[in-house]
Amino acid sequence: MLGPKVALTHRPSPRMAQCELTFLERSGLDLTRAAQQHAAYCRQLRQLGWQVEVLDDNAPYPDACFVEDLAVILPELILLTRSGVASRRGESIALRKHLQKLGPPLLEITAPGTLEGGDVLRVANTVFVGRSTRTNPEGIRQLRVALRPFGYEVVEVDVGPSLHLKTACTAIDDRTVLLNPDWCDIQPLLKRGYVVLTPPPSEPFAANTLRIESQVWVSASHPQLAAELTERGYDVRTVEITEFEKAEGGLTCLSLLCHRSGRESPSTRLAAAERTCQS
Numbered sequence: 246m247l248g249p250k251v252a253l254t255h256r257p258s259p260r261m262a263q264c265e266l267t268f269l270e271r272s273g274l275d276l277t278r279a280a281q282q283h284a285a286y287c288r289q290l291r292q293l294g295w296q297v298e299v300l301d302d303n304a305p306y307p308d309a310c311f312v313e314d315l316a317v318i319l320p321e322l323i324l325l326t327r328s329g330v331a332s333r334r335g336e337s338i339a340l341r342k343h344l345q346k347l348g349p350p351l352l353e354i355t356a357p358g359t360l361e362g363g364d365v366l367r368v369a370n371t372v373f374v375g376r377s378t379r380t381n382p383e384g385i386r387q388l389r390v391a392l393r394p395f396g397y398e399v400v401e402v403d404v405g406p407s408l409h410l411k412t413a414c415t416a417i418d419d420r421t422v423l424l425n426p427d428w429c430d431i432q433p434l435l436k437r438g439y440v441v442l443t444p445p446p447s448e449p450f451a452a453n454t455l456r457i458e459s460q461v462w463v464s465a466s467h468p469q470l471a472a473e474l475t476e477r478g479y480d481v482r483t484v485e486i487t488e489f490e491k492a493e494g495g496l497t498c499l500s501l502l503c504h505r506s507g508r509e510s511p512s513t514r515l516a517a518a519e520r521t522c523q524s
């Protein structure tokens with residue numbers, strides 16, 4: 246039986262206006278509004294029965310609220326990632342203790358590897374990983390090593406010009422993805438037989454949706470996509486995240502979702518020597 250549903254989130258930093266920006270121009274970020282939108286996001290998770298932990302350890306880090314980038318959570322293991330930008334690396338130190346409480350064994354990406362959770366999209370037994378400005382070949386190699394015992398197919402996808410794979414592509418069910426073909430390579434998905442939907446041309450950022458249980462969350466900035474998915478029969482919920490979008494974040498970035506397990510999982514028996522992903 247699955248354990249309680251836990252969502253780790255982090256309160257937006259008072260320094261969020263100094264966040265990293267790679268492709269967007271800096272534009273007036275309203276911290277009060279960011280706090281309200283974050284609270285509403287957490288409320289919406291609670292309404293679905295998730296135990297939401299709102300962390301506040303990393304207030305000095307402008308990008309602290311984008312917790313998705315700090316870890317990859319799978320039923321068998323949790324991989325603590327290593328950011329592609331130096332300004333975000335310290336965020337992992339505080340997160341580690343919260344991840345350790347979730348149950349699955351913790352492994353970590355080590356230098357010179359870099360990998361961010363925003364580049365990792367799991368759809369059933371396939372793990373797509375973006376080759377982006379934040380995730381390098383060594384990070385991907387370590388991800389492959391970490392996942393090797395568990396039978397996932399790891400598939401690399403070229404990303405750009407967008408921050409992460411999940412900026413450009415997310416799954417809305419196990420066979421259907423939303424993908425912006427200007428921002429990532431569509432071929433690996435087509436080759437594997439996925440139905441590929443593209444966001445409306447006027448909403449290029451709309452491919453970042455959050456699939457959670459039977460719902461698909463769409464940013465309220467993307468009403469046309471919301472209408473199209475509703476028309477196709479998806480249970481769409483819209484969420485306002487304008488202030489996070491100004492920081493190049495989307496719906497997936499704001500949480501790490503996990504079923505907390507109290508029991509030993511098979512991978513708990515990994516030898517201590519295997520707890521980094523180097524070999």
Ligand code: CIR
Nearest residue numbers: 264265311363492493494498
């Ligand atoms: C950054 O550049 O790291 C943040 N400003 C935005 C991170 C967004 N995270 C994500 O898409 N997973």
